[in-house]
Amino acid sequence: xxxxxxxxxxxxxxxxxxxxxxxxxxxxxxxxxxxxxxxxxxxxxxxxxxxxxxxxxxxxxxxxxxxxxxxxxxxxxxxxxxxxxxxxxxxxxxxxxxxxxxxxxxxxxxxxxxxxxxxxxxxxxxxxxxxxxxxxxxxxxxxxxxxxxxxxxxxxxxxxxxxxxxxxxxxxxxxxxxxxxxxxxxxxxxxxxxxxxxxxxxxxxxxxxxxxxxxxxxxxxxxxxxxxxxxxxxxxxxxxxxxxxxxxxxxxxxxxxxxxxxxxxxxxxxxxxxxxxxxxxxxxxxxxxxxxxxxxxxxxxxxxxxxxxxxxxxxxxxxxxxxxxxxxxxxxxxxxxxxxxxxxxxxxxxxxxxxxxxxxxxxxxxxxxxxxxxxxxxxxxxxxxxxxxxxxxxxxxxxxxxxx
Ligand SMILES: [Zn+2]
Numbered sequence: 265x266x267x268x269x270x271x272x273x274x275x276x277x278x279x280x281x282x283x284x285x286x287x288x289x290x291x292x293x294x295x296x297x298x299x300x301x302x303x304x305x306x307x308x309x310x311x312x313x314x315x316x317x318x319x320x321x322x323x324x325x326x327x328x329x330x331x332x333x334x335x336x337x338x339x340x341x342x343x344x345x346x347x348x349x350x351x352x353x354x355x356x357x358x359x360x361x362x363x364x365x366x367x368x369x370x371x372x373x374x375x376x377x378x379x380x381x382x383x384x385x386x387x388x389x390x391x392x393x394x395x396x397x398x399x400x401x402x403x404x405x406x407x408x409x410x411x412x413x414x415x416x417x418x419x420x421x422x423x424x425x426x427x428x429x430x431x432x433x434x435x436x437x438x439x440x441x442x443x444x445x446x447x448x449x450x451x452x453x454x455x456x457x458x459x460x461x462x463x464x465x466x467x468x469x470x471x472x473x474x475x476x477x478x479x480x481x482x483x484x485x486x487x488x489x490x491x492x493x494x495x496x497x498x499x500x501x502x503x504x505x506x507x508x509x510x511x512x513x514x515x516x517x518x519x520x521x522x523x524x525x526x527x528x529x530x531x532x533x534x535x536x537x538x539x540x541x542x543x544x545x546x547x548x549x550x551x552x553x554x555x556x557x558x559x560x561x562x563x564x565x566x567x568x569x570x571x572x573x574x575x576x577x578x579x580x581x582x583x584x585x586x587x588x589x590x591x592x593x594x595x596x597x598x599x600x601x602x603x604x605x606x607x608x609x610x611x612x613x614x615x616x617x618x619x620x621x622x623x624x625x626x627x628x629x630x631x632x633x634x635x636x637x638x639x640x641x642x643x644x645x646x647x648x649x650x651x652x653x654x655x656x657x658x659x660x661x662x663x664x665x666x667x668x
Contacts, residue, residue: 317346321357329459330360332406338366338399345460347413348452351426356413356452360460362406363396369403370556373465374549376408378436378472378515380415380422384531384538385471388545395550396559403558406464411435411456412449419535421475423449436472436668437511439518457518467492467556468526469549470515473541475667477633478641479533481595481626482544484567485510485668486527488574490520493527498572499555500529500548501565503596504628505574506646510668528668533632573598575646578666579623581605583636585616591643597627599645606630606642623647629667641667 315329321344328346335341341364344357374392376385386409393407410416412435415423422432425447433449440462441453461468474480482502487509488494497505509517510528519526529548532541547564554561583589587608593599599621608617625647636642644666 319346324359326357327360327460328455330362330464332362332364332371332404332464335362335364337364339364340393340396340398345408345456347455348448350414350448358411358413358456358460359409360406361393361409362404363393363398363401365398365401365403365558367402369401369558371404371406371464371466372553372556372558373406373408373461373468374471375411375461375468375515376471377410377416378412378470379434379475379534380412380417381419381476381534382421382471382473382531383419383535384473384533384542385529386410386416387537388471388529388531388542388549391542391546392549392553395546396553400560401558403556404464405553405558408456408460412452421534423452425449436515437513439513439515440521441518461519462522462524465519465524467496468516468519468524469496469552470519470526470528471531471545472528472668473531473534473538474629475534477534477631478629478667479595479632480530480629480667482532482541483530483628483646484527485530485666486516487520490525492525493520495555496525496552497527498567499551499563500567501544501570502529502548502567503570503572504626504646505567505572506578506628506666507574507576508578510666514668530668534667573626573646575625575628575648577623577625577647577649578628579621579625579645579647580641580666581619581621581643581645583608583617583619583638583640583642585610586635586637587611587616588634589631589636589642591630593627593643595627595630598625599627600624605645608636619643621645 314331314334317326319326324344326344341362343360347356374389376389389407424430425433438453440457442450443454483504484497485506486493488507516526531545532538553559587610589608591606606619610616625645628644628646630643
């Protein structure tokens with residue numbers, strides 16, 4: 265189907281409009297952009313049908329908007345979503361697989377690659393989709409695999425944005441994005457959210473891992489005051505659940521803000537394919553799809569089977585010195601307040617710092633890069649404070665945030 269796409273025209277208007285506006289005040293241009301952004305949100309939210317660009321890349325049709333209702337049931341569809349333009353004028357294409365069941369049912373969206381160094385998140389989603397048989401399914405599973413394309417290409421957490429030289433932008437602070445935003449990252453997020461993710465999701469799961477140099481335990485992060493988030497999280501055979509919405513601008517909160525329950529699983533360490541961790545999260549995701557009737561079969565192991573610990577805080581241990589850090593507690597180990605967690609030595613081998621837990625809790629993440637300078641996060645200890653609002657004690661937009 266080749267449809268005229270109002271939103272797509274808006275994007276081109278924005279570009280040509282900016283060229284025509286040379287000589288206008290910067291303010292006027294900015295206002296024009298803001299007006300178009302409003303319209304773009306309106307058209308984006310309406311889910312007004314699939315738009316094929318007419319291009320075929322490596323055998324995959326390219327869409328700039330998708331409505332999974334337009335796809336043939338009982339099949340898997342492999343598509344590219346046209347994201348933001350690169351400095352070369354070419355586009356970033358995001359890999360999309362839609363398993364469209366023969367019967368109607370819940371529409372699930374599984375996302376990965378919002379951070380570019382989180383390979384096990386991509387492999388988890390690939391594995392789940394690989395196990396689906398659309399001829400037996402009720403509902404739809406849409407996998408969106410390499411969301412922050414240039415970050416995935418260079419296997420780094422952040423998107424290399426071309427501004428005054430390359431600036432690195434954490435895409436998981438940009439959602440829901442802005443189709444006419446100031447950075448390519450924001451525009452890419454806006455296009456994806458308005459034209460692909462939001463219109464096709466009843467429920468969503470945004471997969472992550474730890475980050476380069478900082479490994480996490482198998483953990484589920486989400487706001488468990490939302491019944492579906494609580495239900496889905498409990499279906500994963502993981503040792504830890506952190507009951508916290510975490511930061512503004514993360515993808516799972518953008519979904520939640522528009523009424524689509526979503527949370528973030530953390531599939532172990534960054535950069536590697538952690539087969540054991542991937543297996544846990546594949547099992548959990550298949551449990552979720554079974555629970556909501558998308559696929560059949562018995563529920564596998566759950567959080568209860570794994571002896572899950574549920575916390576509402578993440579206590580950070582922050583380096584006060586430079587030097588090599590040796591840990592005295594492992595991931596998933598329970599620790600006590602005052603217990604020594606790590607020792608740091610300078611280049612002479614002398615102990616320059618000892619780090620203790622401030623809480624009774626569970627080792628949730630730790631720095632795997634052996635050296636550290638002052639100010640780096642060395643570890644997070646998940647803990648629980650009854651009748652206390654969630655507290656993570658760290659800044660959302662710095663290196664000190666939990667490596668979600
Ligand atoms: Zn991440």
